Amino acid sequence: MDADRIRAHLDPIRHEFADPRSLVMPALKFAQTEKGHLTREDMAAVAEATGYSPSFIESVASFYDRLYTRPVGNRVVSVCVTLSCMLRGADEVWDALCEHEGVDHHHGGTSADGRITIQEAQCLGYCDKGACIQVDAEETKGPYTPEEAVKLVEELREAPTPAELWR
């Protein structure tokens, strides 16, 4: 994404912060909506638009789970694996999804067709709906059985990819 588009996105909220550094995170989130992850060029554009060094921008981006400095699939499926969800079958959901998408059971990963990334999430705050799953940054849903989870990714694979990838 180019720096001008990022600047235009930031302009309306600039006045809300005493220090423009606070714009870095909104800028990164917005820059990520284009490809679903942040390329070197995206981070350089964020650096240009906010006035901080590209290295600093990358250091911020790489700190947060939901900013991706490496490519991910068209849709990112986050499976909560923390204690409450584990007690409600999260591991079974995880295994089923990894199996179905043909990705590593330890680390998750992106399906061969590039459509779906399966990743572990730490507590998503939907413990009452465990085992829960969040697709991109959409509202987390649950509870899922392994079968329902597989159905979910199959539907995602067929569905059109959103124009803006908020993650």
Place this chain on the structure above:
Amino acid sequence: MAEYAPVDLTVENQVEFELDGRRVAAPAGTMLADACYAHGVEIPIFCYEPRIGPPIGACRMCLVEVEGMRGLQTACSTPVAPDMVVRTTTDAVKEAQDGVLEVLLANHPLDCPVCDKGGECPLQDRTFKFGPGTSRYVEPKRHQPKPLNLSHRIALDRERCISCFRCVRFSQEVAQDGELTMQERGARSEITTFSGDPYRGRFSGNIIDVCPVGALTSIPYRFVSRPWDVQNTPSVCGLCPVGCNTELTVREGRTKRVTGRPEPNPAVEEGWLCDTGRWAYDASWSQARITAAVVREATGDRTATLEDAVDGAAALLRGRTAGILVGTAATVEEAGIAADLAGGALPGAVVARMGIPGGALAPLRALPGAQLGDVDDADLVVVAGGDPSAQQPVAELRLRKARRFGATVTGCGPRPHALEALGTFIRTAPGDLAAGVASLAEAIAAATRPVVMWDEADLAGEPAAAEALAAAIAANPAARQLELGAEVNGSGLRALGLPDAGAVLDAVRAGTVDALLLVHADPLDAPGRAAWDAALEGFAGPVIAIASHADATTERADLVLPALTMWEQEGTLVSMNGRVQRLRPGARGPEGAAAGWELLVALAHRLGVVPGYRTAAAAFRAVTAGRPAFAGITPEAAGVLGVPLAAPAQVAGASAPPPASGEGVPLVATRTVYGGAAARRSAALADTAAPAELRMAPDTAAAHWVNDGDRVVLRSSSGESGRLTVRVGDGLPEGVVFAPLGAPGSPTEGVLPADMAPVLVRVARVEAG
């Protein structure tokens, strides 16, 4: 040890507290870690590095017990308080130290035997002193691919990193180059540049010095020696006039490494070096190094022994009237002995110094001076002219520090530079620095403790500006001036009373001298080159050069006496703000070479006049005797940290240059220390060499019918330049062109006069881009 902040235990009104049962005191605000160290108690630290900035409390190594405070406290961030009771050796403290070292070592490789840091490694030392002794870690260690190159000069071994954040804080806060950051999080954290690009910075090497483990090492020093196989010698850098204090690591007669001093000089470099000062030492064995005397005869060149060559030089000079030209990097001893020759061995000789005449600078130099360390206390720092980052690199770090501590930074000058972002800078038209100075006068008058940095070359070229600036500083009794000098030992040569090179040049032209002796002087590679070139063309007498490296002038000399470099010889340099500091010999230098001062003493002997000194120290005493600037200064007094001159180093008999005349576009030239001459001789710095480029704004390029990439030459009333490549850039002012001094082939030097007076140049395209 550099890692703790120096504590002045002599000031009044100290805070008394109890340390391990002893009643001690330290100034209010002193952090416990520093106060304890000052009282002989070492609190182990890793992340703390007071030179970098405020404590961050990350490594947790410095935990101590403070009575009345819950849990252990980090000594790096707890200031002393009245009647505080501190315990540093209790079981709880020991347990914490064991714990931190145990976890730090859990994933740290046990490769000390092959690690460059081994033997001088804080982690190793503190593990022996404070550690648990055994490891209970049985899990597989974290593995990373072996070292990667952070740049051509720095290797990063990520497995060894203990995430102390010193290097990234140096990059972000001290150098502010924005290059190095911590990425990822938790146990996966690692230091890196943007996308793993090479670390581009003028001060990158300091991260090696601050690294408390072997994670960051110098590539030219990799696997070169072990700490117990080397001698470390405190010395001074002789590559620019800042005079940074250095430590030379010497093995088998060679300089293997240059680092910041473990006991830094707070008045000068504070332990930080620029990359040029750190890595240029390999120039002492570069291709251009003169390792044996050269005698140039009709039948060709032949090498000679030093004995024969000095005899030969004496024979060439005997009975002649010599012009003696002293280069700007020559030591006080070399220049002083050269001047002494005129009084005895070479009667009637005309002795002069290279460098800027500076006739207009007397009123500025007469004002109260500041050392770089004084910049820390300033509330206003003014930079008049110049480009400190390029010309006096470490001064940049002081400016950044002052800004960080809340000082206002402002300035004026004709060229865009890296420090302009620190404050409000006024861009002046070439030749009109006075206008910029006028607009700063009010701020200088209003400040409480202003320090005004001024560029020797820029102000020397504009007498009106120099006068106005002197008046503005004089108007505020609290204001101090700090000269951003152009030449390594310019102050030292002036303090000896040497006139400017014009004296020798005029004598050569007039034929009143019939021999030339050059002492570390290369007038064909400096501003004023054209005039020297012409004068030497018609000069029939013998030319004798004392030099360490081959250059344009040694090529034309009849006899070359090989001299030692600043890494190899004893001597004294006076920094730009008049600090007298000593070079100490580290490496031996080539077999066939000798120190310049020794060569000059030998020459005097051969010419039948035996000088009254046989050591460098005695020479220093003899040649500075009667010079008011050196009053009371002895080599002993200069000690390890140097002393300021007793009086300003004023110039003798120079006149101010006239304003630019003729036609063409104004040229603004900038000396480059980083990427300048040193980079041409040092293999380690080869990639930093500043390109021979002529930079200008788009409309200016259009007005001169040149495009980006064209090769051009410049012509002025002083001469013609070598070839430069046009670079058209936005953000440059229109109606002016910019070129570097010290670029490969020294193209720019040819178009400038020796007095660095402003010039107008015509741009002629010789090759389309």
Place this chain on the structure above:
Amino acid sequence: MPILNSVYRHREAGRPLTELAAYREAGGYKALESVLGETDADDLQYAFVRSGLRGRGGAGFPMGRKASFLPKDSRLPKYVVCNADESEPGTFKDREIMEMNPFQLLEGLTLAGYAIGAVRGYIYIRGEYEHQARVLDAAVRAAREAGFLGKDLLRSGFDYDITVYRGAGAYICGEETALLESLEGKRGQPRLKPPFPAVAGLYGSPTLINNVETLTALPPIVTRGADWYAALGPEKSPGTKLFSISGHVVRPGNYEIVLGDTTLRELIFEHAGGLREGRRVKAVWVGGSSVPVIGEEHLDTPLDYESLQGIGTALGSGGCIVMDDSGCIVRACLRLASFYRHESCGKCSPCREGTSWFERILQRMVDGDGRMEDFELLESLFRRVSGKTLCPLADGAIAPIRSAIKLFRDDFIRVCQEGSPRPEPMLPASVG
């Protein structure tokens, strides 16, 4: 399920209060209207002190006292920051408040801003709560249009606005100084204290930081009076508290109780519908995952700060995770250890290295490769790390494991020798 006061107003109303009109109908913004231009800021602060309200984020620091720490004479602007980075495992109460009753949070945040003379309030919400952030965005817009935010609120001369700021996935940002770092656009790594945020917080300015639930309690405290609130529950730490209950219970969800009048047993068996047929309580992390675990023997403990502290655990965030006797305690500990290892920010060495080490030892145990000396090793590591880190994350990692080893030593010894096969989870179908 008893609705005890209007902290949880949307359940009383029987619908989400995401429309301003609905919130107004349910009595919303009465508190702000009654205060602006009527009550002195210091008096309002004093009312917060008198109410006895303690921070509901986990640490339980008295809210009014925290507000009183802000310097009165500072020339710097002041800020209120709402900590909506709800990420403590087992905790989802703030989520429901924000998605169902966003205006009450805005009103509370505005009251807090008025009490300390702040110029702006920020809601730092975890990145995963994008849905809730959008609900809040809409609520902020509606409140601004209605004059409850912006310039000269309700013509009182008080200017105040609210910014919803999204995090991007990092548990550590729930620690208040890490949150500030993140809100300032940096890596969310905790700061060295002092200075405390009350003195030098956001952008170096005096800053009050409170949890969503804490701020949401302010409007009823104002409308019904500090004395009314102080009279609810135990004298020392009164009021109501939301408990999020999850894990092996039939009706997981948020339940609001008056502190001290409900036991853990009642929460599990009456509110949350109990366990599956034939199961017994094995372990409960009553205040989120960072508190010491307790067993069945403590089920009759009343849920309040002091009583829970009395049995060696803590009320924490009120995120109550229940595991029945089908679960494996060592696996549970490993899962939590992985969580803390993943979330350790990496700034301070004991936490960065320690959390990784804990996880590796527990992994070995689950794999059946545990050694008897691992117990001593773990206990020694806990001693060496605990209390020596920059922030409480490592202590949060240690508490549940250390307590579990004490309480369930036999299980640990058995797993060390035999390993732990994955137990059957409680699937949706298995709930009646």
